[in-house]
Amino acid sequence: MVDVKPLVEALVHARRGRLAAGAALGGLALVAGLAARALRTPATPEGAAAPAAPAVGEDEARLMLRAMVAATLADGMIDKDERQRLDAAVQASGLARDGAAWLEAEIADPADLDTIADAVNTPEQATRIYSAVRLSVLADTLQEREFLKRLAEALDVPGEAVDRIEGELAA
Numbered sequence: 001m002v003d004v005k006p007l008v009e010a011l012v013h014a015r016r017g018r019l020a021a022g023a024a025l026g027g028l029a030l031v032a033g034l035a036a037r038a039l040r041t042p043a044t045p046e047g048a049a050a051p052a053a054p055a056v057g058e059d060e061a062r063l064m065l066r067a068m069v070a071a072t073l074a075d076g077m078i079d080k081d082e083r084q085r086l087d088a089a090v091q092a093s094g095l096a097r098d099g100a101a102w103l104e105a106e107i108a109d110p111a112d113l114d115t116i117a118d119a120v121n122t123p124e125q126a127t128r129i130y131s132a133v134r135l136s137v138l139a140d141t142l143q144e145r146e147f148l149k150r151l152a153e154a155l156d157v158p159g160e161a162v163d164r165i166e167g168e169l170a171a
Helices: 005-013 016-027 029-039 057-070 080-093 096-108 115-117 123-136 142-155 159-170
Strands: none
Touching: 005 080, 005 096, 005 123, 016 159, 029 123, 029 159, 057 096, 057 115, 057 123, 057 142, 057 159, 080 096, 115 142, 123 142, 123 159
């Protein structure tokens, strides 16, 4: 079985914008940090340190990647820019042959929302999955934006957390 963590890292690194600088810490660390900040309550003191995010395991990274692929395919196709980004991520991951084969199999048979949601065990994990998908997908089509909305609902990610994630990506 292919270790997909490097592929998730590479897809998150491909994200453009202000958060890209934070990706130097590691794509999975960026995802975990974004999710942890999104789940902070208004009652959390401003200077308080966020709880340490658990390391993302291989199963969770695989689920993140499956959700990323499903989001990319939400509009029914992978456009030229998306394909180039996926191919570049496979190359950057160092998993060229195995990673490409795994990715092509996932593209041919992407996970549905129920499958993704059923594999999630905690609100923190759900928010990390949503954060990873949101970081990796440009959401430039109505179908992709609708997929993100349905993903957040299926994962039971609180609306306030979704708003915080969107706010950080827009800044």
